[in-house]
Amino acid sequence: MAKPTKIDYENKLILAPMVRINSLPTRLLSLDYGADLVYSEEIIDHKILAAQRIENKLLGTVDYEMPDGTIIFRTCPKEEGKVVFQMGTADAERALKAAKKLEKDVLAIDVNMGCPQLFSLKGGMGAALLTQPEKIKNILTTLVNGLNIPVSCKIRILPELSDTLELVKLIERTGVCAIGVHGRTIDERPRHPNQNNVIKAITQTVNIPVIANGGSKEILCYNDIESFKQETNTKCVMLARAAQWNPSIFRKDGLLPLEDVIKQHIKYAVEYDINAMNTKYCLLQIMHNSMDMAEGQPMLDSKHLSEMCDIWKLEEFYKTIQRMRIKKRERLMDDENIYNNKIIAKRMKTEDGSILIQLPVRFIKSNYPGNISPKQLLHTKYMKKHTKAPPYNTVQRDSDKCFKSVLCFDGKKYTTPYWEKSKQLAEQGAAITCLISLGVHDGRINNNETEDEDLRSKWREMISDNNSVQKSTETSSKPAGESCNAQIDKKEYTETSNQIGINGEDSDVKT
């Protein structure tokens, strides 16, 4: 379906971009309560380019996943046509490349020109752009001309009114569809009054829609939004902090009790498998003035979505979603033998006759207790009878300096499909593959124990000795078994790894 090239900004209420807050649950809740459009948090162009776009069949989402497994942006059909992606950038061509990647998943691209944080300013992004008219012109015109979706930007005002008006005129000439204006200068903090009169002057200077922002301190209920519109002479308002504290601020019929909002947020977090720490952060913002309620301390102590569900009496909801997910996962596996477009488990025979097992697992530090890692667990508990340290064969790829490791244990080799940023991560991944293959727990602490165990037993089934093996062309100069801790020639390893599909790009080999 062709994407709209214009956005109707007439009387629109918008969720303003907020780092860490604007994850999928906050955006969906805001839409449920009455927001017309929702912004993502600012994500920089480099990250988008480094991320892999994955159609997540299990959750029904589109994910942008970093090489370390972190999801930087997850969107779903419920927000289709309503989500504006905010990008941090200092370079027109890079911005366009990143935006092109996102084009089919978002309604519009917004360029952040207001962030006063040091990391933004240092990188020439955010508010650093405000004083670089040529760069602004270049970035915005490149995006406007190169994209098939609308482009907007969000600015802060400059200390002098005349400079601000010159700036917005320049921005208008680039062809953007709207300008979001936070009525404070870079040096002003949230406690300073928002300069609504400057926003009003902007509306009298340009003909494109102006989205008024910065009024949250005075917006305590829905009706206050109308006053903000009148003071700024705008038809469109963007709220950040008011929505961070209670997204039902968008509700015509008035604010909902915090408990209702929190429960809805948790439900979306469970439904879309959102990172527990991010969820906790958002919920603590909602609870910020009410930490003395009974749920306050348990929330501070919670680490997993299942615990948050217990605290808010959503245990049944949690179990139901997990059960449904297990069933769906089974269906997906049975249908396609794949999970999330990735081959889920591989058992291959190397040229030296040894078996190579590959599982799509990664070591994500927060998922494991601080005191014992999968490598330590494997070494201390399961390798007792072996005198030598686990034989990891770890190589570094020249192109991006990333690492891959193959662990040899009891005559079999274990690895993952991923090239990792550090040697340690690569070896932990190989150790996790080994532990799971051996049928023992890898020490992971997580939300979805049942679900995880289910997936792992499916993997074990797929790689079991009874299943036929795929012939791999990996070569090793030494026979299989303990002695396979011999150094594999790096070049040969990389080439042969590519052939057997362990370079991160899964081959279509099915076990």
Ligand SMILES: Cc1cc2nc3c(=O)[nH]c(=O)nc-3n(C[C@H](O)[C@H](O)[C@H](O)COP(=O)(O)O)c2cc1C
């Ligand atoms: C937690 C938080 C994170 C924010 N992150 C972003 C961001 O990613 N991009 C951006 O342009 N502004 C960001 N802002 C600024 C807001 O979008 C908004 O301009 C500012 O809070 C003023 O609006 P308000 O009065 O409605 O809060 C953030 C603000 C907060 C409170």
